[in-house]
Amino acid sequence: xxxxxxxxxxxxxxxxxxxxxxxxxxxxxxxxxxxxxxxxxxxxxxxxxxxxxxxxxxxxxxxxxxxxxxxxxxxxxxxxxxxxxxxxxxxxxxxxxxxxxxxxxxxxxxx
Amino acid sequence: xxxxxxxxxxxxxxxxxxxxxxxxxxxxxxxxxxxxxxxxxxxxxxxxxxxxxxxxxxxxxxxxxxxxxxxxxxxxxxxxxxxxxxxxxxxxxxxxxxxxxxxxxxxxxxxxxxxx
Numbered sequence: 001x002x003x004x005x006x007x008x009x010x011x012x013x014x015x016x017x018x019x020x021x022x023x024x025x026x027x028x029x030x031x032x033x034x035x036x037x038x039x040x041x042x043x044x045x046x047x048x049x050x051x052x053x054x055x056x057x058x059x060x061x062x063x064x065x066x067x068x069x070x071x072x073x074x075x076x077x078x079x080x081x082x083x084x085x086x087x088x089x090x091x092x093x094x095x096x097x098x099x100x101x102x103x104x105x106x107x108x109x110x111x
Numbered sequence: 112x113x114x115x116x117x118x119x120x121x122x123x124x125x126x127x128x129x130x131x132x133x134x135x136x137x138x139x140x141x142x143x144x145x146x147x148x149x150x151x152x153x154x155x156x157x158x159x160x161x162x163x164x165x166x167x168x169x170x171x172x173x174x175x176x177x178x179x180x181x182x183x184x185x186x187x188x189x190x191x192x193x194x195x196x197x198x199x200x201x202x203x204x205x206x207x208x209x210x211x212x213x214x215x216x217x218x219x220x221x222x223x224x225x226x227x
Contacts (some may be wrong), residue, residue, distance in 0.1 A: 041220070041221070042221070043115070043201055043218030043219050043221055044201070045197060046215045046216070046217070049215060053153045064127075081227050089154060091154075091216075094166070097161065097205075097207065098156070098159060098167075099144075099156075099215075099216060101154035103152060103153035104153050104154075
């Protein structure tokens with residue numbers, strides 16, 4: 001059973017607007033959450049993370065929000081740029097060693 | 112910068128062949144991982160290793176084995192390749208026990224494997 005879920009396979013956003021990518025998880029033992037970005041023919045690259053003691057973490061245009069009671073996290077990209085077009089994976093970990101990944105959301109930013 | 116290098120970007124093999132995928136990392140990481148990525152299924156963990164000669168099954172280990180004889184090298188073996196193993200294979204490494212502020216998993220660029 002998938003412990004980390006991304007229910008939107010794709011998302012299209014106009015350049016300059018906000019992109020919101022969502023992720024749900026089922027395991028209440030998860031204490032670290034990460035977002036990765038993946039371009040075609042490349043490996044995923046780390047984008048931003050959040051620990052369960054926080055509810056928000058910001059890094060430039062990227063902000064991750066964590067709602068532990070809803071077991072939900074989201075990634076906000078503001079403003080969105082064409083170079084942000086990629087597949088975004090969320091991941092979660094309880095041990096700090098094994099990571100569980102979602103199925104990915106393909107973001108297209110339209111110029 | 113951490114470098115995770117996978118030996119092949121593209122590979123074509125025949126059913127029944129024994130296939131070796133090699134991965135090397137240069138940051139002295141304890142953990143190494145093999146995933147496969149398939150459309151609509153995301154990244155699924157095949158095997159991981161905490162240390163030399165240690166291995167743990169992931170979510171989909173059937174049909175695969177691994178070898179970690181040296182800390183920097185983690186090999187994935189398809190014992191008898193089948194068409195349903197056509198996929199993109201990703202290797203990753205990370206320090207032991209990720210914590211906030213530490214480096215998370217670093218990935219190689221992947222191997223696109225086709226089994227005919």
